[in-house]
Amino acid sequence: MLRLRGRIVAHLLSFSSTSAPAISPLHRLLSASAAAGPISPNPGGFAVEDYLVDTCGLTRPQALKASTKSPANPDAVLAFLAGVGLSGADVAPVVAKDPQILCAKVDKTLAPVVDGLTGLGLSRSDIASLILLTPGGFRRRAIVSRLQYYLPLFGSFDNLLRLLKRGGSHLLWADLDKVVKPNVVFLRECGLGDCDIAKLCIHAPRMLSTNPERVRAMVACVEGIGVPRGSGMFRQALCAVTFQSEEKIAAKMEYLKTTFRWSDAEVSMAVRKYPGVLRKSKESLKHRSEFFFSEVGLEPAYIAYRPALLSYSMEGRNRPRYYVIKFLKANGLLDQYRDYYSIVMLSEKVFVEKFICPHKEAAPHLAEDYATTCKGEVPTNFRFT
Known part of the structure; x- marks a missing residue:
């Protein structure tokens, strides 16, 4: 079946970006199928009807309609999609994902949907993006009323599209x-x-x-x-x-208490200030606790009052910045004590301006060492004994 899918996609990918040439390969494919009559199983050949039924979920009558009766409707669908702005390369995954779109009526379904979406303010490019993401939703006229509700809710089509890309297409159903x-x-x-x-x-x-x-x-x-x-x-x-179940959340709270040596009050405070800690993996939390306690020397209460520390990347922020400050102190380049939290909270630009740039002459390698540490490596200058 995967081989069949690959064959039909290969046929579709042979389309050009213009509508007239774009439909001819499938026209020839379907015409040949129609001329041959009902297709019998043939492992050595390409059976459009079998592909549509076995791999793509069409019923046998739907597959017959798309493959052995007439190529007129599929050709009309492909021409319509090209008119919306989809290239041959775009159409191939659309049909592979939802082959029933070949059976949709252009005049009764697809054109009214496009008209409705255009009426909501969507451009042809927006509509093409929507088809690529949810071809099954596009061939149902209810999509217009749903987007009429969702667009004001999400503020813009771009916001809605971002949600659909992240797995939110079920909202259309x-x-x-x-x-x-x-x-x-x-x-x-x-x-x-x-x-x-x-x-x-x-x-x-x-x-x-x-x-x-x-x-x-x-x-x-x-x-x-x-x-x-x-x-x-x-x-x-x-x-x-x-x-997440209540049991899973309770277990994570207990793990936080043990790992960071927090009291009930401290773990509650940390979670209230930074709820995202509940989504951190146990491995990630353990890694952070070891670093904060063993290397930085922080106290449990210090972290509990500043749980945002747990949100920052160890490799991209926590560890590299700590090593820079430690290096500057060890070499007498930091004139006063700096609170660890205040350093971690600085934007990257401000951190570099304050702690890297002023030491170009005294420590010309510092910028390079910092960049190396941000990549997960520890340069010789940052290997403290």
Whole structure:
């Protein structure tokens, strides 16, 4: 079946970007199939009907319609897609992903959908992007009413497209009235604006299409870890607990206590200030705790009050910056003590300006050593004994 898929995609990829030449290879393919009559199994040949049924999910009547009766409708579909702006290379994966699009009526389905989407303000390029991502949704006229709701909610087509790319295409199938809208209303009641909801969905694409009772349970879980509705950390906390069981969250809280030597109060405070810590892997947390305690010499309470330290990359920020400061102190180039947290929180540009650039003459290798450390290596100058 994979070989069959490859063969039909290869045929489609032979299209040119213009509509007239683009349809001729499939026209010839389907015409040949029609001339030959019903196709019998032939492992040595290419059976369009068998491919559409066995690999792509069409029923036998649908496959017959697309392969053995007439190439007129598939040709019309391909010409229409070319008119929207899809090249032959674009059409191939669309048909491979959703071959039933070849059976869609241009005048009754595809053209009205394009007209409806254009009426919502989408450009031809936008529509082409939508087809590439969700060809199955495109051939259903309900997509227009769904986008009419989603576009104002997410603020722009680009935001919606980003969500679809991250696995949110199920929103095009979800029940608006029974699932999506109730979830949006509830999240608004929790203090989230539409911009917050859009950002939440980027990180948790299935949030709006989930059973409303489950969404309420997730909010209750957020409140259970001490983050109230309407607070600045509510969205981040909701994202952190999304689709995690209470047992899993409780186990992660216990692991945090053990790994960072925190009391119940300290772990609660750390989670409230940085809910994203609940999504960190155990290996990542252990690696950070060893570095902060053994190398930097931080106290448990120091980290608990500043849990944002756990959000930064060890290789890209925490370790390289610590080594730079340690090197400067060891060589008498740092005139006063600098708090570790304040150094880590600086933007990359400010850090370089403050701690790298002023020492070009005294330590000409410092910039190179810093860049090397950011790549995960430890240069000789940063190997302290």
